[in-house]
Amino acid sequence: MLILKNASFVPFLTEGTDLKKGDVLVKGGLIDSIVPCGTDPGKGYEGAEILDLGGKTLLPGLIDLHCHLFYENIGALMKGNGQPQPEFAINTLRYAQKFLDCGYTTVRDVGDNHCRPAMYVRNFINSGKVKGPRITTSGPIISSNWTTLDTLDIFACGSDGFRDAVRKNFAQGADFIKLYGSGSLMMPSNEPGYPIIESDEIEAAVLVAKRNSSYVSVHAHGKTAIDMCVKAGVHTIEHASMISADTLNYIDDNGLDTALVLTMYAIDEILEEPETYNGKRMHQIMPTIKESLLRAYNDHKNILLGWGTDVSLEKFTSDPMREFRLRKETLGMSNEDILRQATIDSAKIIFQEDKVGSIKAGKYADFVVVDGDPAADISVMYKVPEHVVKGGEIVR
Numbered sequence: 001m002l003i004l005k006n007a008s009f010v011p012f013l014t015e016g017t018d019l020k021k022g023d024v025l026v027k028g029g030l031i032d033s034i035v036p037c038g039t040d041p042g043k044g045y046e047g048a049e050i051l052d053l054g055g056k057t058l059l060p061g062l063i064d065l066h067c068h069l070f071y072e073n074i075g076a077l078m079k080g081n082g083q084p085q086p087e088f089a090i091n092t093l094r095y096a097q098k099f100l101d102c103g104y105t106t107v108r109d110v111g112d113n114h115c116r117p118a119m120y121v122r123n124f125i126n127s128g129k130v131k132g133p134r135i136t137t138s139g140p141i142i143s144s145n146w147t148t149l150d151t152l153d154i155f156a157c158g159s160d161g162f163r164d165a166v167r168k169n170f171a172q173g174a175d176f177i178k179l180y181g182s183g184s185l186m187m188p189s190n191e192p193g194y195p196i197i198e199s200d201e202i203e204a205a206v207l208v209a210k211r212n213s214s215y216v217s218v219h220a221h222g223k224t225a226i227d228m229c230v231k232a233g234v235h236t237i238e239h240a241s242m243i244s245a246d247t248l249n250y251i252d253d254n255g256l257d258t259a260l261v262l263t264m265y266a267i268d269e270i271l272e273e274p275e276t277y278n279g280k281r282m283h284q285i286m287p288t289i290k291e292s293l294l295r296a297y298n299d300h301k302n303i304l305l306g307w308g309t310d311v312s313l314e315k316f317t318s319d320p321m322r323e324f325r326l327r328k329e330t331l332g333m334s335n336e337d338i339l340r341q342a343t344i345d346s347a348k349i350i351f352q353e354d355k356v357g358s359i360k361a362g363k364y365a366d367f368v369v370v371d372g373d374p375a376a377d378i379s380v381m382y383k384v385p386e387h388v389v390k391g392g393e394i395v396r
Contacts (some may be wrong), residue, residue, distance in 0.1 A: 001048035002026040002365065002392045006037050007058035009377050012336060013343055015360035024058065025189040026365040029391040033361050051387065051394060053369055057380075059339070060358050061105025061133075061366030061390060064240055065261045066308025068152070069095045069121065069135070069326050070113040073234035073314045077151060085115040092117035095313040096125070096132040100395055102320040103368035106347070109137035110178045110217055110238060110308075111152045116140070120172045133390065134352060134364075138178035138217060139169045144196050153180070159204035166208040177209050181218040181224035181234075185241055186284070188278065192285055193221025193241065196227055202232035217261075223247065223292075236261050236306065236349060240296070242288045248300045260296055261306035262341075264326035269311055291375040293331060306349045307342045324381040335378040342381075365392040 004024040025032040048159035072091040109118040122135035156165040182193035223244040240260040273279040347357025367386035372380035388395040
C-alpha cells in the first residue's frame with residue numbers, strides 16, 4: 001500500500017476527477033482512488049507507505065515505444081562486439097533498469113538480439129525476480145537478406161518465408177512482430193530508405209500477427225516503403241521519416257489505426273557528427289524529414305504519434321530525456337502534445353490504454369514526479385524525474 005500525498009495533477013493526464021491537487025491511494029499495485037488532499041484513507045491503509053510530494057506534479061509513467069534493450073553501444077548492435085550471450089542479457093537488464101530509473105515504466109523492444117535477452121529480462125521482471133519496466137518485445141527483426149545487422153535479424157524470403165518466420169517468433173515468445181521494410185536512411189539511393197521487402201511478404205506477416213491477436217511494426221524511412229506498409233495493414237511505422245502527403249491522406253481517409261513512432265533522438269545523434277558520411281547525408285535530407293513529420297503532426301491530428309528514442313545505452317545515459325527537448329525545439333510541438341505522446345498516446349498505440357498512460361483508478365500505479373508544471377513549461381521534463389513509482393513500489 002502506498003499513499004501519494006499533496007500531488008499536483010495535469011488535467012489531461014488525470015481521469016475520473018476534477019481535482020487539481022490531491023492524494024492518490026494505491027493498493028495491490030493499482031490506483032485505488034484519487035481523493036482531496038488530507039482525506040482519511042480509511043480501513044485497509046493502516047501502515048501504508050507515504051510519499052509527500054509537497055505540491056510537485058504527478059504524471060503517469062513514461063512510455064518508450066522504440067528501443068533495443070541489448071543495444072549497449074554501436075559495436076553490440078552491428079556485430080555483437082564479440083559478446084557472449086550472458087553479457088547481452090546483463091546489458092539488456094542494465095538498459096531496462098536505466099529506463100525505469102528515468103521514469104519509463106513501460107518500454108517496447110523493437111528488435112531483440114538473436115539470443116533473445118529482452119524476452120528473458122521481460123519474463124524475469126514479470127516474475128518479480130528482478131526489477132525493471134514493463135516490457136513488450138518483438139524478438140529479432142524479420143528481414144530480407146539485404147541487411148547486415150547480424151545480431152538482430154531473422155532472414156526470410158517470399159510470403160511463405162515471412163509467414164513461417166512470424167509463426168516461429170510468436171512461438172518463441174514475441175509479443176508483436178517487427179519487420180525491416182526499408183533500407184537505412186543513409187543509403188546513397190534515389191530515395192533514401194528504399195523498400196527492401198515486397199507487399200506480399202508484409203501482408204503475410206500482418207495476417208499471421210492478426211491471427212495471434214497481435215500486430216506488425218515496420219522500420220520504414222522512405223515514402224515508397226512507408227506507403228507499401230500502410231496499405232499492407234502494418235500497425236506502427238517506425239521512424240516514418242519521409243512519409244508522404246498521399247500516404248497520410250490514405251490513413252485518414254480510410255480510418256486506419258496506423259500510428260507513427262518518431263525517433264528524434266536517433267536522428268539528432270547522427271546530426272551531431274557533421275563531418276562523417278552519415279552526418280553529411282543527414283544534414284542534406286533533414287529539411288525533407290522535418291517537412292514530412294511536421295505535415296503529419298500539424299495536418300493529421302487523428303494519426304497517433306508514438307514516443308521512441310532508438311539510441312544505445314551509452315548514448316541514452318548521457319542525456320536520457322533529450323527526446324522531450326527535440327520534439328519541442330526541432331518540431332515545435334505543443335507541451336500538451338509532447339506529454340500525451342510520451343504517455344497516453346503511446347499507450348493507445350500498443351493497446352494498453354486501459355492499464356497505463358494516465359492516472360486513473362484501476363490502472364497500474366506507475367508514476368513519475370517532477371518539480372514544476374510540464375504542461376506550462378516542458379523543460380521540466382529535460383531532467384530525470386525526482387521520483388519514479390512502478391506498480392505502487394517506489395523505485396526512486
